[in-house]
Amino acid sequence: MAIRPSAVVATVRRVLLVAGVAALCGVLLAGLALPVVAGLGLTARESADTFAAMPADLEPGPMAQTSYMVDADGQPLATFFEENRVEVGLDEISPVMKDAILAIEDDRFYERGPIDIQGTLRAFLRNVEAGETQGGGSTLTQQYVKQVRISQATSPEEVADVQASTGVEGYRRKLEELRMAVQVEQELTKDEILQRYLNIAFFGSRSYGIEAAARTYFSTTAANLTLTQAALLAGIVQQPVAYDPTRDPEAALGRRNVVLNRMAATGRITEQEAAEARATDLGLVPSATPNGCVPSYAGYFCDYVVHELLTMPELGETPEERQNLLERGGLRIETTISPAAQAAAQDAVSDRVAPTDGAIGSLATVQPNNGYIRAMANSRTYGVEGDGVSSINYAADEVMGGGNGIQSGSTFKAFVLAAAIEQGIPLNTSINSPQQVRLRVNSFSTCEGRIRSSEVWEPKNSTGSGTFNLRTGTERSVNTFFAQLEQRTGLCLPATIAQGAGVMRADLDEANAVQPLNQVPSFTLGANEVSPLSMAAGYAMFANRGVHCPTTSVVRVTDSAGNVLVDHTQPTCEKVIEPAVADAVNSVLQGVIYNSGATGNRMQLDGDRPAAGKTGTTNSAIAVWFVGYTPQLSTAVAVADVDGRLETLDGRTYNGERIREACGGCIPGPIWKQMMDAALDGADEIPFTAPDPQTIQGVTVRVPDVRGMDSDAAIETLADAGFSASVSGEVNSDLQEGLVVTTDPGAGAEVASGSNIGLVISNGEAPADDDISGGPATQPPTFGGEDGDEEGDGDGWRDTFTLPPGEVFSPGGVLPGELLPAR
Numbered sequence: 001m002a003i004r005p006s007a008v009v010a011t012v013r014r015v016l017l018v019a020g021v022a023a024l025c026g027v028l029l030a031g032l033a034l035p036v037v038a039g040l041g042l043t044a045r046e047s048a049d050t051f052a053a054m055p056a057d058l059e060p061g062p063m064a065q066t067s068y069m070v071d072a073d074g075q076p077l078a079t080f081f082e083e084n085r086v087e088v089g090l091d092e093i094s095p096v097m098k099d100a101i102l103a104i105e106d107d108r109f110y111e112r113g114p115i116d117i118q119g120t121l122r123a124f125l126r127n128v129e130a131g132e133t134q135g136g137g138s139t140l141t142q143q144y145v146k147q148v149r150i151s152q153a154t155s156p157e158e159v160a161d162v163q164a165s166t167g168v169e170g171y172r173r174k175l176e177e178l179r180m181a182v183q184v185e186q187e188l189t190k191d192e193i194l195q196r197y198l199n200i201a202f203f204g205s206r207s208y209g210i211e212a213a214a215r216t217y218f219s220t221t222a223a224n225l226t227l228t229q230a231a232l233l234a235g236i237v238q239q240p241v242a243y244d245p246t247r248d249p250e251a252a253l254g255r256r257n258v259v260l261n262r263m264a265a266t267g268r269i270t271e272q273e274a275a276e277a278r279a280t281d282l283g284l285v286p287s288a289t290p291n292g293c294v295p296s297y298a299g300y301f302c303d304y305v306v307h308e309l310l311t312m313p314e315l316g317e318t319p320e321e322r323q324n325l326l327e328r329g330g331l332r333i334e335t336t337i338s339p340a341a342q343a344a345a346q347d348a349v350s351d352r353v354a355p356t357d358g359a360i361g362s363l364a365t366v367q368p369n370n371g372y373i374r375a376m377a378n379s380r381t382y383g384v385e386g387d388g389v390s391s392i393n394y395a396a397d398e399v400m401g402g403g404n405g406i407q408s409g410s411t412f413k414a415f416v417l418a419a420a421i422e423q424g425i426p427l428n429t430s431i432n433s434p435q436q437v438r439l440r441v442n443s444f445s446t447c448e449g450r451i452r453s454s455e456v457w458e459p460k461n462s463t464g465s466g467t468f469n470l471r472t473g474t475e476r477s478v479n480t481f482f483a484q485l486e487q488r489t490g491l492c493l494p495a496t497i498a499q500g501a502g503v504m505r506a507d508l509d510e511a512n513a514v515q516p517l518n519q520v521p522s523f524t525l526g527a528n529e530v531s532p533l534s535m536a537a538g539y540a541m542f543a544n545r546g547v548h549c550p551t552t553s554v555v556r557v558t559d560s561a562g563n564v565l566v567d568h569t570q571p572t573c574e575k576v577i578e579p580a581v582a583d584a585v586n587s588v589l590q591g592v593i594y595n596s597g598a599t600g601n602r603m604q605l606d607g608d609r610p611a612a613g614k615t616g617t618t619n620s621a622i623a624v625w626f627v628g629y630t631p632q633l634s635t636a637v638a639v640a641d642v643d644g645r646l647e648t649l650d651g652r653t654y655n656g657e658r659i660r661e662a663c664g665g666c667i668p669g670p671i672w673k674q675m676m677d678a679a680l681d682g683a684d685e686i687p688f689t690a691p692d693p694q695t696i697q698g699v700t701v702r703v704p705d706v707r708g709m710d711s712d713a714a715i716e717t718l719a720d721a722g723f724s725a726s727v728s729g730e731v732n733s734d735l736q737e738g739l740v741v742t743t744d745p746g747a748g749a750e751v752a753s754g755s756n757i758g759l760v761i762s763n764g765e766a767p768a769d770d771d772i773s774g775g776p777a778t779q780p781p782t783f784g785g786e787d788g789d790e791e792g793d794g795d796g797w798r799d800t801f802t803l804p805p806g807e808v809f810s811p812g813g814v815l816p817g818e819l820l821p822a823r
Contacts, residue, residue, distance in 0.1 A: 065330030299382025355388025405506025405529030409616025443728030615664030737764030
């Protein structure tokens, strides 16, 4: 009889394998319970010692669990998981589920120890014949040990090591699990082991643990599983992919019936019950568990919450640790979002701007007295691909998942207004505001001192010209008025107020750090790119009477055991400006909405609910804004071109409606009104605090006559009188070079204490007719800003209003400095 080479090879392989694992098997047999060793006549003490020295400690640590994000009503907002698992106690699992898993996986679990000796020996002989560990012989405790080791693996290579099945390493892995199983049964009760096993086992379809499996396949809980449901789930565990009923229903049905037969054979159910159960179909009622923000009803807000969580030191030392806790820690994240306000916000934005429009509409709402973000919406759908889909949250700063920001137009005038009032400049302070002014850049001061520049800034109006005061100049959003007012206030205080209220540049610097606001002359006209959220927060400070509460999307975070990790229920708020100053700003900004002819008077809320706000339109209408508030809510809305080469919004179509001239009052304003009316429906009408007359009137001081002094002496004299001063320009004059020719305001004028006085000095040359004084220069009326500038601001009134030079505008019969009627 000829000997086949292949048979020789197979025989040699078996011999070598047996020789290689013989020592390991000896270790196993000698390390079993002493009565067994004695019964087998084994005395391999060295083998027993070796088995006892194997790693025995199994530190399972906390199992990965699903984290839940809920809205202000406690309803689900999003879920996050690496392993979709909800840990439950044994008393929260139906008895039939326990019977099913024991029947198919370890029928004598409660009667024997950690090792099935007979089954292990049978499996050993089968595996030697096959040349690899094909399975068999594992108790439920051993399976639990293996599941723990898999869950602890941090790489595919480590998982492969745990699952090793070939050759000596496969047996070594099995022996290590046996040793650990012995230790586990010394430390835990049988019930504890069963509970842990049912919570750690993988059931396919991204479902880990019995509770997640019950929800995924049957939309029920582990406590309410029926016989057929329990049998199906128990059958999946052996091969979660092969028996996944959503992938292969026929294979899953066959496996379920095997479990039912086994339950009958072990006496856990009757043969009749098994037969009736086998006659039923799978009865799936699938319920997918969403993972992440894309499925959320408020995807952009959800995304913001995640970014905020990753900044919280309470959740870990690094962003990576915090992300891991979010995906594995079973957190409960209570957020600030109001479902009603969010629905109102999304409806209002979507009604005006379609997802596929070239421009985007973006909105953020903040509650003034606690900084809670109540709504956040964008016209584009939250996601990663598709038309009209974006993952950039234009409502937020770049560091929180937003874009590079949007130039804010005249909405920044509110901070200059606040600075002027804080410095004691009366509301009835009048400034001649022609169509265009030519202002020396070095007439402006920042927190670092006077700007050093030889350039001339030439802002112009798109709202007409005339003489305005703080109230009428704000209501009409007059650029040349605010440019000159900003000369008096300086740039430092307006920027400090804005930043104190949470308004920073939206884009990051080269080091990926948050940037402060640029203090440039066009600050008041919206030169800084900011986000709707920061502007909503900034105006919320006014609504909260000068107190800023840092914005947050998170109320509280608790871990899986209910321990509070983060608590924002008592926000830490700080005063930015005096309440009386905020009250005066509120009075003026109410006029923007409620006074006839003001830029925002089409945004009056239903029932004349008290509200205040400001429009904003950038040069060439690249972006248009409306920021407004009541004592309860502050909302900022921006509509802007944000893609590629930024182009005007004029003449575009917005959700099917063509707008000839984009403006703060004609696109974002109506969005704001619709949202606020809906969000505040049924809420109390709370009035703003009436401003203090003394604050409105300001504190005035007569400007000393410093003409003929040199600039240093003049500045010192003015400082002694309570003013700041800087050289604003030079003119031809008969005076010696460097001496003061005139001041702005002039000598003897009653000016608010703390104002900046501009000094015009002589250049030592003979007078000419075309001097630049550093103050206003009369120009022919023009409308609209210049292309390429960042200071043009139409606010929807680019060609509807003109006053003759020198005339004071007083809308609605409200005289300069007079209080608005209570509303």
